[in-house]
Amino acid sequence: MNFRFDHNNINVLDLEKSLAFYEEALGLKEVRRKVAADESFILVYLGDGVSAHTLELTWLRDWKEPYNLGDNEFHLALKVDDFEAAHALHEKMGCICFENKAMGIYFINDPDEYWIEIIPTR
Template structure:
């Protein structure tokens, strides 16, 4: 089955991040981002969390080695509760920036949606926005 966006109809299943300390990353994604842990058996150095809509993040502890993290390589999530999220992280003392890196500034994308960027314990950048793309199909 295909759709107007490409040859096949895909949806995000999960993405995986290499992390230095799976417990620290788990705490961030659970407590700050609000993602729900997924019960699983297997390696103690791996954690899965549900993002919503059937999507998930897999955190895999390993040798970070020469890994370089820049804002150009980031994960973006959208929320209808954008203002509540910004108020929550502000109250927690978590620094956010706009795309250029101005602390505490909410950016506005050229397409009109608002966005901020935060960093997780491994300094991966996460974009949080209130973008609502049209339904596919």
């Protein structure tokens, strides 16, 4: 029996805003979409164009409140080949929420306040 990663899921309040953020901030693009027959939810899968792993954004029609992320101790992590350019982009976007210069990493937050770790390719 072998397991392999397929996708991670996060729920989003404003699907279009989230799609724009993930494309601008991380270059992730929509690879597939599922709309419920009654349009009560939309699932959008984003890919990096390199790996098979995707990020599933779930939008729920009837959900109107920001999601409770608890202590927000979970996060996504992406490696980037040009750390300085990525940092400059994210600084310009105003989405850097935490930096650990000693470790050489930083975090950005998306429109729903999920944290995403940015790691230089070493």
